[in-house]
Amino acid sequence: MHKVIVLGTGPAGLTAAIYLARANMKPIVIEGMEPGGQLTLTTEVENFPGFPEGIMGPDLMENMRKQAERFGAEFLKGWVRKVDLSKRPFKVFVDGQADLESETLIISTGASAKRLGIPGEKENTGRGVSTCATCDGFFFRGKKVIVVGGGDSAMEEANFLTKFATEVRIVHRRNELRASKIMQDRARNNNKITWSLNSTPIEVVAAENRVTGLKVRNNETGNEEILETDGLFVAIGHTPNTGFLEGQIQTDEMGYITVKPGSTETNVLGVFACGDVQDHKYRQAITAAGTGCMAALDCEKFLEGNAIHDWSLVLKS
Template sequence: MNEQVHDVIVIGSGPAGYTAAIYLARAGYQPLVIAGAITPGGQLVNTTEVENYPGFPEGIMGPDLMENMREQAEHFGAQVEYDDVIEADLTNKIKSVTTDGGEHYKARAVVITTGSQYRKLEVPGEREYGGRGVSYCATCDGFFFKDKQIVVVGGGDSAMADADFLTRYASSVTLVHRREGFRASKIMVDRAKANKKINFVLNTVVDEIKGGPQGVESVTLKDTNTGGKTSLETSGIFIAIGHTPETTFLNGQLQLDEEGYIVVEGASTRTSVPGVFAAGDVVDNVYRQAISAAGMGCRAALDAQSYLTDQEVS
C-alpha cells in the first residue's frame, strides 16, 4: 500500500478528468490522475477532427486536443498514471483505490470521470471502419456527410433525434430497427416519421458493414423474421443503441440511476458519498459533448476544493 495520502485522485481522463486536474493543480492540490490504460483521454482519442470545441477555428484532431489538456494539467503539477481502477473504497474519510497494475492509492477526495462506452453492434466491419463512416455521435460527425445517403441504427429517442438531426446534411437517412415497435417516445417517433428524408426499415438488423479505401460503402441487412439478407448502399452508419456508463468498479457504493449513471446533487457534482464527486459522461446521459464534460470537470474541481477546505477548517 502506498502510504501517501493525496489531496485528490481523479479517476478517468477525457475532457472532464483533465479539466478537473487542471483546476485542482492550479489550486495547488497536485491531483493524481488515473487516466486509464488503453484509451487515456476518453472517447475523443478515437475521434478524427473536432470542429465544435471552442478556440479552434480550423478544428483540431481529437487525440491532439486530449494531449494538450493532459500537458496543461501536468504543467501545473498534476501526476498522470496510465492504469485502470478496478476497486475502490470510497465510504471512509480517507478514500482508497486499487488499480489493475496492483497499485494502491489513498486520497481525501475523489473525482470520478470514467465516462461511458457506446454500445456496439459487434458486427464485421464496425471496428475496421470506425472513424471512416462508422460513427456513434451525430452532432460530432453529421457535418461530414453532406448530401450523402446514411443509415441510423436504433429505436430509442437518441436514434430518432439523430436521424432527424442528420437530415440537415444527408440526402437521405434510413433508420434501421430490429423490431416493429420503438422504445422512443411517441413525439420523437412522430417527428421522425413526419420527416420526408427519413426512411424506416423495421424488423431488421445490420449484419455486416462493408467498404473500401475511402470508408463505408454499404451495409448488409438481415430480416429478423425471415433471415433474408439485402445490401444497402450508404456512405455512413450512425449507431445509436445506447451507452454503458463505466461504474462497475464502484460496487454499489454510490447512488446510480436506473441506467447506471452516477446521481449527483442538483447542479453540483456531489455524489451520495461525501468527498466523492463525478463529472462528464458517467453522469450525463443527455448531452455527452466534450465541452459540457469539460465544464462539469471544472465544477467537480471547485466542489472538491470546497470540500477539502471545509475539512481543513473542521
C-alpha cells in the same frame, strides 16, 4: 495519502486535473485502458471552442494532458478494480499500482457507447462509423446516412441528421420501435427519413478507408442485402462506466451517477462526479469539460473546511 485522485482522462477528467494542478493540489490522475476517452476514437473535432480550423480528437486530448502535466498533475496508468468509499481517506485499488489513499475523489470515467459487434464496425470507427450525430453530422452534408436503433436516441439522432444528409435511413431489428410515440411521430413525419425495419445489421461494408454500405438480413425472409450509405450512426445506447463502484454511489435507473443539482457532489461526502458518467443527455466534449471545472472547484472548496491532514506542513516537508 493524496489530496485528490481523478479517475479518467477524458475532457472532464483532464479539465479537472488542470484546475486542481493550478490550485497546487497535486492531483493524481488514473488513466484507464483507453486514455483520452471517446475523443481518441474520433477524427476531426470542429465544435470545440478555440480551434477555428478544427483539431483531431487525439491531438485535443494530448494537448489537455500536456497542459495538466505542465501544472504538476501526475498520471498513473492502470485499471481501477474497485474503490472503498466507506470512510475517508478513500481507498483506490489499481491494477499494476500500489493501493492509493485520497482525501477526495473525482469520478470522470465516462460512458461507453454500445456497439453492434459486427465485422467492419470497429475498424471503420472515425471513417464513417460514428456514435454521435451532434459530433459528426456536419461531415455528412449532402450524403446518405444510416441510423441503427429503435429508441428515443435513434429517433433524435435521425431527425438531427436530416439537417445535413439528403437521406437518413433508420435500421431496426424489430418491426416495432421502442421510442416514445412523440419521437416516433417526429421521425415518421420527416420526409427525409426512410425505414428498414425487421432488419438485422450483419456487416459494415467499406472501400478505400470509407464506409460504403451496411449489409442487413431480413428477419422474416432471411434475405440479405447491402444498403448503400456514406455513414453509419450507431444509436443503441450508452453504458456508464460505474461497475467498479459496486453500488457505493447513488445512481439513476440507467446507472449514471446522481449529483446534487447545480453541483458535482455525489451522495458520498468528498466524492464528486463529472463528464458523461453523470450526464446521459448532452454527452459533448465541451459540456464534459465544463463539469470537470465544476468538480475541481467543488473539490477545492470542500477541502478548505474538511481536510484530514495539514497539507501546509506536508508540502513544506
